[in-house]
Amino acid sequence: xxxxxRGKSAIVIGERDGVQGPSIAQCVEAAxxxxxxxxxxxxx
Amino acid sequence: MDPESQRxxxxxxxxxxxxxDQIIVVLGASDIEGAEISAETVTFGDPSYTxxxxxxxxxxxxxxxxxxxxxxxxxxxxxxxHLGIWTTAADTEExxxxxxxxxxxxxxxx
Numbered sequence: 721x722x723x724x725x726r727g728k729s730a731i732v733i734g735e736r737d738g739v740q741g742p743s744i745a746q747c748v749e750a751a752x753x754x755x756x757x758x759x760x761x762x763x764x
Numbered sequence: 765m766d767p768e769s770q771r772x773x774x775x776x777x778x779x780x781x782x783x784x785d786q787i788i789v790v791l792g793a794s795d796i797e798g799a800e801i802s803a804e805t806v807t808f809g810d811p812s813y814t815x816x817x818x819x820x821x822x823x824x825x826x827x828x829x830x831x832x833x834x835x836x837x838x839x840x841x842x843x844x845x846h847l848g849i850w851t852t853a854a855d856t857e858e859x860x861x862x863x864x865x866x867x868x869x870x871x872x873x874x
Binding site: 721723725726727728729730731732733734735737738739740741743744746747748750751752753756757759761763 | 765766769772773776777780782786787788789790791792793794795798799802806824829830834836837838839842843845846847850
């Protein structure tokens with residue numbers, strides 16, 4: 721299947737108790753996407 | 765979703781010259797209901813009507829990083845390092861089903 725993530729601009733919203741922003745960003749970039757904004761939310 | 769994130773997402777979506785075809789939103793919340801609220805915020809607008817995205821239906825394509833459909837594009841070692849632990853802790857198939865439904869709802873309503 722064609723990699724539709726390649727070249728996409730990605731807004732990354734991670735969560736402290738889930739998958740955190742930097743981890744998502746690494747995966748998105750490894751898939752060929754470009755991270756334009758990344759945050760790790762914390763609900764306490 | 766906190767107001768600062770909403771403000772930043774709104775700015776990126778509306779002012780940086782990117783079309784909806786070029787932008788995706790990727791979430792990582794561990795509880796699926798929380799993830800769905802964040803997904804709704806970046807598609808139909810802030811459901812709590814308190815943040816900058818209240819009444820602003822950006823209609824962005826939204827995904828969860830644990831969806832099976834994304835895994836095929838992430839190199840195995842990178843996936844294992846950052847997400848491997850979640851493949852046993854989260855129901856990735858259910859996440860995939862829920863997010864696919866959200867995207868279909870966006871496509872049919874916006």
